[in-house]
Amino acid sequence: MPNDCITYQNSGYFSDLIIDYLNQKPSLQSLYNRFPTLENFEEQIEEKQNQYNDSNRTILVAVLKQQYQNVVPSELSKKNIELLLNSNTFTVTTGHQLNLFTGPLYFLYKIISTINLTKKLKATYPNSNFVPVYWMATEDHDFEEINYFTFKGKKFRWNKESTGPVGRLSTKGLEEVFEIFAKEIGNSNNANSIKKLFQESYLKHHTLADATRFLANALFGESGLVIIDGDHHDLKKLFIPYVKKELLNQNSSTLVSETITKLKDYTIQVNPRPINLFYIKENFRERILLEDDIFKVNNTKIQFSETEILYELEKYPENFSPNVILRPLYQEVILPNLCYIGGGGEIAYWLELKSLFDTSKITFPILLLRNSALLVTEKQEKKADKLSLSWKDLFSKQSDLVNEKTKQISAFPIDFTIQKEQLKNQFSYLQAIARQTDQSFIGAVKAQKAKQIKGLENLEKRLLKAQKRKHAEALGRITDLQNELFPNQSLQERTVNFSEFYLENGENLMNNLFSELKPLDKAFNIIIL
Template identity: 25%
Template structure:
């Protein structure tokens, strides 16, 4: 790549289960059937898939073709990949994310890149067709998570920009109609905080076109992803699409009939997690039915009662047979939750591997026993690639302070403090401490002698000494403040590095949005970034961008 240079850095993982899964797999082997970075895992998974063929490939391909066409994903490679799914020897690397405005945080982009790379990698290694699929979790109703992005403003602050539209109730994002005016206003507000570049006009024009063609946030999200990844062959699927519900009917029927077994499996696996010393990422009650029903336009949770009936959050009660009848006549009334979504993916798609973020990797540790209940096998769960984008200004400041990539990603505060300490050639802190100690040593004998004259002079002398030392501390603080002010320009440069890489004290990829970078560096840069032949490993990738 001409414009992108890559450096690998090992970073710690925040969750113990993810660290052990990646670095000490044997500790987690009871939870995850496959090691994510051993090729034998994918060879074994391929054998299992070939022995358990998917029955609905033709209907799946028809549905995918129609839905992708509806959101403009008509690129030749996409059509070829969808058509390939009709064949029994084509498999998929699946990733996904809830639909978010302007594609949400950077990690959404990183998931798609990982799925593309992994599909390419495994197709070569296994000698079978492997296609990348992005699962849009359109049935989710967490609108507050999807309706905003954070931007670094022209003034250098980090600001939350929220879509000016309120959602009533628990409506799935796919079913939530967004006024086009709100989308257009949002696009303009986003770019109002960006520096005008040669790329700004084109980006805004594309996004405004997508807004005109979109009735929902899922539409807008999908069309934007198509523009960024369609030519690379990324297939999109909306979990709330009607054809998906039809193909999931048998899966929901099994979940209804074997609901108690499902929950028992999850509970037992949860106990195993705890026994092994891990935190349960997903807390779920044994009474949860692990699916939702759409009632009066809202997504309502369902619980299983002790008498075997099912009750929705709004109080409606169904027998098992009534639910099965509703499923047969109106499959779109049903919606998976965080527990049953992996099952639905498995029933629907020939999943060679699932790509997820650290949180997803952690909660998949609950599922292996659940898969087995239904005669399925949990796929390899692969941590998505993680990136930090090091822009030119950041690189310049790194060179100025002789900071390595490892330094800025793991110990920036320590390096900042060390730099400041190195500038203190007068060693003021030590000198003020010495002066205070000398004052004590000179004054205390005098207090002792004076107290021999009158005992009350001891208390007065000690108070007097405290006041003197307070004045020394005051002067020391003023001197330290002046010292810091003298070097505030350099300290601001350290702060700019932090704001670029750890906005709001979080990793860059969890906060910023890809369009801030597209505005500065253009779509051609992004194509190179997207297409680089990354190895799918656990190493963090620092990308130098000019």
């Protein structure tokens, strides 16, 4: 069976910025606080303990208890919530959108990475407590990104109009999605468990936030996960000073823009707005603009003078929603947090924010790339072995894989490198003669050399193409397996819903994930189910 290891850096699925971050490239070190190693958490704990306002803990715990009123937390989750009152308790946090029925697999990987890291930290630093937190992105308004999930190649979509914060959205209409999905998955014991989970989450709760909280608690409550919704008056009240500074000074735009200039060699994940805040109500979430000393809410007739908007902020802080630039700061003000666990795109935009945190005098968290995994059945593993495929082969681009395997299968070499070198040597002799004559003959030799090299390259391509036709059946088996493991030639974890694997494996799926995902490792997990 394949036994090679695929690091994140050589997987082909991460940006140059993330690869350089993982490699701790010196030019990036000013953009983060501490690299995610177990030893570095000792200083992170001390710094956060000194910086965090412990008076926030009482408010945090009170809000969490209120948000759990319609959910039955596990004993461990209840204990973790109470522990947050203590000054030696810290969080490890991940965040995610409210994707329908968890969306793609990496929702699970994020949260399991978070839970597993808290266990590792407790074993290493027993005098402190560590609570895994899932921050629900309830204030997002990109409904089209979250209103579906994919099961066995089929999309199950929730067709509904939505313009405001998705967490406040009514779950009405999900009965239809359930009916279609229920018919698709059958009536096995595992299928019935999946159906029950969907029903209890979405058909018995009135808002998407409540449904997602129930779902995450059902999946991870026994492991002590604490789920928080930042869309709350009392939590927003703690953030008022930072919102006020943003409204009056707009310094986040300047600070982040300066950092972006340091990242000029990379693709920029997010760009700041002049004011990085939204104004939200039940049915809209719109940007706040400043025009001629008047604060205007985009696409509405709502506007405020400076005095009026500051009064609004003091009285109704829940109406102010941080965008992607300020949301991380909001999270770190509220939570006694040590580490944020996210995907490559998330870590990329966090790397733009350290100067904003420094200016705000808030400890910048350790940034940890979440675990990634490829789930493989025993049948698929045996097939890979039979086809002499390594994991490196399967992670490669399909065109490269097909070309490489065609060359391996072929009974003779499909590589004219030797012939091209011989040709170059022959032309070296002609070029030596040409240098003793006039310029026109030198040009003729060069042109002929290029023509013949090109001719050999074309013959090489035609031979490769012919061999692909000859070995089409064997190559088809190879590409079929890769397509199974990498749907649409992308990572499985970015497409497939957990229910597809739960249907066949039940609780063994979760047990395997908890056992195999090691958050401080930097390699893809190949998990055989």
